[in-house]
Amino acid sequence: MWQRYHARPMSLDVLVWSDDAHARGLPAEAAAHHPYGIAATIRRGLACVLGQGVVTTAAALADDDEGLPSERLAAADVLVWWAHEGHAALSDAAAERVCEHVLGGLGLIVLHSGHNSKVFRRLMGTSCDLNWREGDDRELLWTVATAHPIAAGVPHPVELGPHEMYGEPFDIPAPDELVFVSSFTGGEVFRSGCCFVRGHGRIFFFSPGHETTGVLANEHVRRVIANAAVWARRPLARSEARRLGRPSSSAAGG
Numbered sequence: 001m002w003q004r005y006h007a008r009p010m011s012l013d014v015l016v017w018s019d020d021a022h023a024r025g026l027p028a029e030a031a032a033h034h035p036y037g038i039a040a041t042i043r044r045g046l047a048c049v050l051g052q053g054v055v056t057t058a059a060a061l062a063d064d065d066e067g068l069p070s071e072r073l074a075a076a077d078v079l080v081w082w083a084h085e086g087h088a089a090l091s092d093a094a095a096e097r098v099c100e101h102v103l104g105g106l107g108l109i110v111l112h113s114g115h116n117s118k119v120f121r122r123l124m125g126t127s128c129d130l131n132w133r134e135g136d137d138r139e140l141l142w143t144v145a146t147a148h149p150i151a152a153g154v155p156h157p158v159e160l161g162p163h164e165m166y167g168e169p170f171d172i173p174a175p176d177e178l179v180f181v182s183s184f185t186g187g188e189v190f191r192s193g194c195c196f197v198r199g200h201g202r203i204f205f206f207s208p209g210h211e212t213t214g215v216l217a218n219e220h221v222r223r224v225i226a227n228a229a230v231w232a233r234r235p236l237a238r239s240e241a242r243r244l245g246r247p248s249s250s251a252a253g254g
Contacts, residue, residue, distance in 0.1 A: 011052065011054055012233055013075060014079075015056075016043050016059070017039070017060070017067055017081055018038040018042075019060065019082075019090070020037050020082075020084075020211075038216070041217060042082065043058060045221070045222035046226055049223055049225075057072070057076075061090060066090060073101040077106070077233040078229045078232045078233050079102075079108050080109045080225070080229070081109065081114045081119060082209060087117050090119075092118065095118035099122050102123060102198060102201035102203065107203075107204075107231075109225060109232060112206075112208065115172075115205060115207070123196070126172055126173060129171045130169070131166070132165060132167065133164070133165040134164045136162040137185045138159065138162060138163075138185045139160040139161070139183070140182065140184075141160060141180050141208070142157045142180060145179045148179045149230070150227045150228050151227070152227055153223050154220055161213070163210055165186060166188075167186075167188030167190050172194065172205075175195055176197055178193070181193075193224070206225065208221050209221075
């Protein structure tokens with residue numbers, strides 16, 4: 001069952017979903033960085049930045065209802081999505097359920113290889129394919145929208161150290177707002193921080209998050225994810241969505 005902490009009225013309610021079954025099955029190199037699982041690392045980062053302003057819940061693919069029951073999605077302000085090996089294992093019904101809630105106002109943060117998830121592909125309406133290379137490239141994260149709230153408090157640039165390379169072309173629609181781009185020692189560049197609006201829901205794709213590095217514990221990466229959670233929560237949109245009821249199941253619309 002879910003574990004919650006930092007309970008406080010009016011706190012930001014964030015559901016952190018991963019496909020790693022709470023650290024079970026992680027390869028040793030990844031488990032060294034995430035001994036309690038990917039979701040636990042992300043939750044810890046949110047708590048470090050937002051303190052008692054956030055309530056977090058961990059869920060995984062192996063949980064009941066694939067960790068994504070409709071009532072939990074309806075209660076959350078934001079869903080943070082990290083996935084790697086389990087894209088195909090997620091049922092179409094669960095993916096569609098998540099998309100419907102996003103269209104209804106649930107904020108969505110998609111990290112790293114979550115670009116290949118059923119949820120993100122449905123919401124983008126494209127393949128979301130990209131070029132990639134796993135090696136020892138140094139990644140620099142550059143802010144291109146310095147006034148955007150997701151970039152608040154984030155230095156320019158952020159050196160992320162050795163990290164899996166993601167490169168263009170990235171098959172997504174043009175972002176509504178581009179906040180970050182990344183460059184790599186191999187010469188590649190990538191749109192690494194992209195904002196979208198679908199229906200009543202705000203979506204932020206952020207590419208850092210490779211499981212065999214400690215990048216999710218980087219203080220600046222934590223800041224970006226926390227800022228994105230605050231940005232993605234749209235109280236007015238959520239209250240309006242709840243008043244209107246269940247949204248359309250068409251996930252590709254804008």
